[in-house]
Amino acid sequence: MLISSFFPWFVVLASFTVRVIVYGITYTSGIVYVIILKNFQTGKAETSWISSIITTVMFATGPPSGRLVKALGWRAVAVIGGIIAGTGLLLTSLTSNLLFLILSYGFVTGFGCGMAYMVACVAVPAYFRGHRRQKMAVAMASCGSGVGTFIFSPIVQYVYVTYGWQNLFIVLAGVGVQCSSVGLLFRPLSTTSTTDSEKVAEKIANWGFLKNVGFHSSHLGFFLTAFGDSIVYGHLGEYAETLGFTTDKGAYLYSVIGISVMILKLLQGVALDSRGSTVLPIKLAIFFFFLGGVATVILFVSNEYILLLIFATIFGANTAASGGAVVVGILETYYGYEHLELTFGVNLAVIGIGNLLGSPIAGLLFEAYETYTPVLILFCVTK
Incomplete structure (x- = not known):
């Protein structure tokens, strides 16, 4: 579409803010994991489901959220998602039972965050469709994920130490529900009517990408x-704590990851906007996957804090490929903009399945061998 006003940049701001909130809540789950271990006296394997499920549900919500967006519109889905996320976090503050916490924090909060996140991901490409700064706009919005991880990590740690774990979830509930307020900025674009035959053709084409070997x-x-x-x-x-570092230093590593994610997502936008090659997004994705391999080597030999900081920086650069301009560029280039809600939704679901399995399996390995060495080996194999 042609940008005739400044309003699309408010959509970028809204998308950025939603991502700050969503990632701030879900990607500090590693800190929450340590908090629950200390307060609930539970095992590492069973507690690992907390950090795994919330991110899994957030991403797995992609396909149904994509259908809801088509049925209800961006604004309604974002508002409902914020309310659900806030409710889940508030319920979490009321329990001392691990199973209920997994349900409220993992499933309810994750589902609400996923609804709001889906809208934040697809609204910006739609508002900037055909604009020369589309990839930069997407990159600016996606920086919210890095900012959220960066600023929430020390905040979560501070609120927990100062006010306790129950008040921490109450504060997060108040923050999470703000997705609803920000979601009001996702004003729907005007659409043209289509004939019944066009709608049927679109429906068939929508799921055709699942037959593409390259997609899989x-x-x-x-x-x-x-x-x-x-x-x-x-x-x-x-x-980090098993290596002898303090809890605060462990939490700071997540902030470093967030900073790295933010910077690399911006650089994605610069690279994709400065060149017109349709091959570039997939080349960038391969480069980011390569960085993941480099990060594994550094983590495996990390026994000093400076090496952990270097790992966090490179790992954040690798993680920047998820949910940013690179993914949108790949999906638009090879599968079409008109199918973005569905292709991006499936992309989120695939990421969600990966998130579901990684952390709990790592927890089981640690409990079985009482060392993180097999966990590091598993990390090296997957990255």
Whole structure:
């Protein structure tokens, strides 16, 4: 579409803010994992489901959220998602039972965050369709994920130490429900009516990408990356403590990851807007996957804090490929803009499955061998 006003940039701001909130809540689950271990006196394997399920549900909500967006519109889905996320976090503050916490924090909060996140991901490409700065706009909005991880990590740690774990979830509930307020900015675009035959053709074409071998092979890479990401986000803080570092230093590593994600997502937008090659998005994805391999080597030999900081920086650069301009560029280039809600939704679901498996399996390995060495080996294999 042609940008005739400044309003689309408010949509970028709204998308950025939603991502800050969503990632701030879901990607500090590794810190929450340590908090629950200390307060609930539970095992590492069973507690690992907390950090795994919330990110899994957030991403797996992609396909149904994509259908809801088509039925209800961006604004309604974002508002409902914010309310659900806030409700889940408020319920979490009321329990001392691990199973109920997994349901309220993992499933309810994750589902609400996923609805709001889906809208934040697809609204910006739609508002900037055909605009020369589309990829930059997408990159600016996606930086919210890095900012959320960066600023929420020390905040979550501070609120917990100062006010306790129950008040922490109450504060997060108040923040989460703000997705509803911000979601009001997702004003729907005007659409043209289509004939019944066009709608049927669109429906058939929408799911045609599932028959594409290239779609499955590329998403195998996204699955493995998400599997490794789940291990890091779920266990990095605890791993740092086993090396003798403080809880605060472990939490700071998540902030470093967030900064790296933010910077690399911006650079994605610059690279994709400065060149017109349709091959570039997939080349960038391969480069980011390569960075994941470099990160594994560094983590495996990390026994000093400076090496953990270097790992967090490179790992954040690798993670930046998820949900940013690179993914949108690949899906638009090879499968069409008109199918973005569905292709992006499936992309999120694949990432969600990877997130579901990584952290709990890592927890089981640690409990079986009482060392993080097999966990590090698993991380190396998947990245």
